[in-house]
Amino acid sequence: KQEVTQIPAALSVPEGENLVLNCSFTDSAIYNLQWFRQDPGKGLTSLLLIQSSQREQTSGRLNASLDKSSGRSTLYIAASQPGDSATYLCAVKDEKLTFGTGTRLTIIP
Amino acid sequence: DTAVSQTPKYLVTQMGNDKSIKCEQNLGHDTMYWYKQDSKKFLKIMFSYNNKELIINETVPNRFSPKSPDKAHLNLHINSLELGDSAVYFCASSHGLAGPDTQYFGPGTRLTVL
Numbered sequence: 001k002q003e004v005t006q007i008p009a010a011l012s013v014p015e016g017e018n019l020v021l022n023c024s025f026t027d028s029a030i031y032n033l034q035w036f037r038q039d040p041g042k043g044l045t046s047l048l049l050i051q052s053s054q055r056e057q058t059s060g061r062l063n064a065s066l067d068k069s070s071g072r073s074t075l076y077i078a079a080s081q082p083g084d085s086a087t088y089l090c091a092v093k094d095e096k097l098t099f100g101t102g103t104r105l106t107i108i109p
Numbered sequence: 110d111t112a113v114s115q116t117p118k119y120l121v122t123q124m125g126n127d128k129s130i131k132c133e134q135n136l137g138h139d140t141m142y143w144y145k146q147d148s149k150k151f152l153k154i155m156f157s158y159n160n161k162e163l164i165i166n167e168t169v170p171n172r173f174s175p176k177s178p179d180k181a182h183l184n185l186h187i188n189s190l191e192l193g194d195s196a197v198y199f200c201a202s203s204h205g206l207a208g209p210d211t212q213y214f215g216p217g218t219r220l221t222v223l
Binding site: 032034036038041042043044046049087089091093095096099101 | 151153157
């Protein structure tokens, strides 16, 4: 059974700093890994999707990496802004999509 | 145009009632899903349908009955609502069930059972 864990559960950093969110999964037989953002009381916004054959994906200030063999992914956010404050979820796709526990990120102005 | 839409956005009801949540996608996808996000914000799949057929049922109580009248719609009917059913329910869709397809999520329906 696939299990997805995200560390830390919560993170607060001053505006402008770079930061890394971590995601680990137990079964490496995945099709892809996806990072989502969820604002309070809102739905899910897909940020980046990394296929199993890829090592990383970039979109603007976001960079996601995937090390399938070790069951790990990181989401790097450069030059953080208050608008980045949200909960970040990673999810791995095998026969279904399994979500991690989330990291609640707060950027302090 | 909204890709995956859900109605209603908020639903407040009494214990024991029966309620439905509707989901529609205009992406031409074959597969649709229902997820539940509990009070601890943990998201877990409940059902998936592919071409109107039930594929995944993650040990959800049989008080929950999904219905797919066509590929673009997957409604969730809940009988005899319980306090523990209070959660946010998300609908999603993708091209196919297996493989690397991205899932697109609706805005969620916040269900509160009193």
